[in-house]
Amino acid sequence: MKEMMRNMAAAFTQIPAGQQMVLVVRLWYGPWEDTTGMPAQVIMRADRASAAAGKVETEER
Amino acid sequence: MEAHVNHCPPCREELERLQLTEAALFSLRDEEIPQRIAFRQRPDFRAFARAALAQRLLGIHRAPGVRLRRHALRVDFLFCCHPSGSAPDRTAVTPVAAVSPSPQEVQQQIQQAVAQAVAAVEARQTAKNKELVAYFERQSDETLRSVRWMAGELDANRKRAQVTRVLARGAARRKCPAVRKRGRQMKPGFAILLLSLAPAWCQVKPAAVIASSNLPASKAARIPLDAMKDLERTFNYRLASLADVNEPMELMGDFRAVQLDDYGVVVTSEVSLVVTPASCRAGRRFRRNWRREFTSSVWNACRFSRRA
Numbered sequence: 001m002k003e004m005m006r007n008m009a010a011a012f013t014q015i016p017a018g019q020q021m022v023l024v025v026r027l028w029y030g031p032w033e034d035t036t037g038m039p040a041q042v043i044m045r046a047d048r049a050s051a052a053a054g055k056v057e058t059e060e061r
Numbered sequence: 062m063e064a065h066v067n068h069c070p071p072c073r074e075e076l077e078r079l080q081l082t083e084a085a086l087f088s089l090r091d092e093e094i095p096q097r098i099a100f101r102q103r104p105d106f107r108a109f110a111r112a113a114l115a116q117r118l119l120g121i122h123r124a125p126g127v128r129l130r131r132h133a134l135r136v137d138f139l140f141c142c143h144p145s146g147s148a149p150d151r152t153a154v155t156p157v158a159a160v161s162p163s164p165q166e167v168q169q170q171i172q173q174a175v176a177q178a179v180a181a182v183e184a185r186q187t188a189k190n191k192e193l194v195a196y197f198e199r200q201s202d203e204t205l206r207s208v209r210w211m212a213g214e215l216d217a218n219r220k221r222a223q224v225t226r227v228l229a230r231g232a233a234r235r236k237c238p239a240v241r242k243r244g245r246q247m248k249p250g251f252a253i254l255l256l257s258l259a260p261a262w263c264q265v266k267p268a269a270v271i272a273s274s275n276l277p278a279s280k281a282a283r284i285p286l287d288a289m290k291d292l293e294r295t296f297n298y299r300l301a302s303l304a305d306v307n308e309p310m311e312l313m314g315d316f317r318a319v320q321l322d323d324y325g326v327v328v329t330s331e332v333s334l335v336v337t338p339a340s341c342r343a344g345r346r347f348r349r350n351w352r353r354e355f356t357s358s359v360w361n362a363c364r365f366s367r368r369a
Contacts, residue, residue: 004296004328011292012326014282020325028313028333048325 001025001044002056009052017049222255284326289318292328300332309336 001023008021015021023044029035039060046056066073162170233248296316304310314331321327 004299007295008292008326008328011288012284014284015320015325016281019281019323022325022327024327024329026314026329026331028331030333030335033335 001042001058002054005044005046005051005056006054009046009048012048015048018047021046021048021051225255226252281320281323281325284320289320292316293318296328296330300330304336310334311336 005021005023008023012021025042027038027040027042029038029040041061043059043061044056045059050056066076293316297312300310300316301312311333312330313333314329316328316330318326318328
């Protein structure tokens with residue numbers, strides 16, 4: 001996902017360096033799955049300059 | 062003094078040296094004493110002038126007009142020359158002429174001093190230029206922000222005025238004919254009042270408020286749709302290719318990139334870590350459709366059989 005963030009920062013050069021790049025991956029679970037301790041969503045967020053440098057803030061929900 | 066010098070060889074020698082020094086000093090250009098030095102030394106000169114007649118005769122009392130080098134030389138001579146005629150103590154007082162530098166050394170010192178002065182002036186000028194550039198950049202940035210804020214406020218005021226006008230028009234229509242008539246009469250006055258109030262919202266914000274507000278520095282250009290699609294496709298392929306037999310992964314929802322104004326880009330996706338027919342939405346949709354079609358076909362078959 002960090003590589004994806006870096007790709008986003010490299011691809012979207014139109015965005016100013018201070019604006020955010022957010023990558024959200026939601027995880028789908030079946031009703032029969034034990035989801036204890038599993039994240040339902042992974043969010044990676046950084047401004048474009050940090051994303052290009054690989055400094056990304058990760059959050060799990 | 063001359064009689065003493067004629068009989069005293071050490072004093073004569075010293076006097077000759079001093080005369081040589083004096084001649085060398087006279088060859089230099091005379092300069093006025095800087096005010097701060099003159100001010101600091103003036104009381105001493107007067108004290109000297111009041112002290113002895115010989116000193117006064119030598120012209121020491123004319124402190125404001127006395128050249129510094131000559132004056133120092135004379136004072137030096139007076140104090141070095143012992144009254145008993147013995148040789149002066151050279152360890153205590155060093156004659157000025159003994160350390161006179163050569164012209165090359167003087168030239169070198171002058172060049173060094175000039176180079177140092179030029180470097181100092183250049184450094185000072187560079188620092189000043191930097192400060193000026195930073196100041197003007199700050200000023201232009203603040204002006205730009207305030208102009209943007211004013212433009213936004215103007216736009217908002219225009220909308221507010223439009224809404225107010227529409228509401229006022231609706232309210233006037235709802236009123237009775239007499240009031241409507243009066244309202245019609247008041248309409249121009251109300252419009253004038255609104256127009257006069259419009260600049261009240263356009264007041265310039267204080268600089269501190271503008272500086273603290275979180276206005277975006279620059280508006281981002283819209284990302285072309287093709288670039289978005291390309292990125293989505295690349296991400297889809299990458300995530301799909303991550304899965305293998307040991308670590309299965311299924312892309313439930315394709316990547317979707319959205320550009321939000323003044324925020325940035327948000328890319329979302331949905332993934333299942335287990336590959337099963339049940340987890341496949343397309344499969345579920347297919348089964349749902351198939352069930353519906355099956356039910357309807359069974360129902361139709363039942364209807365037809367009843368009719369028959």
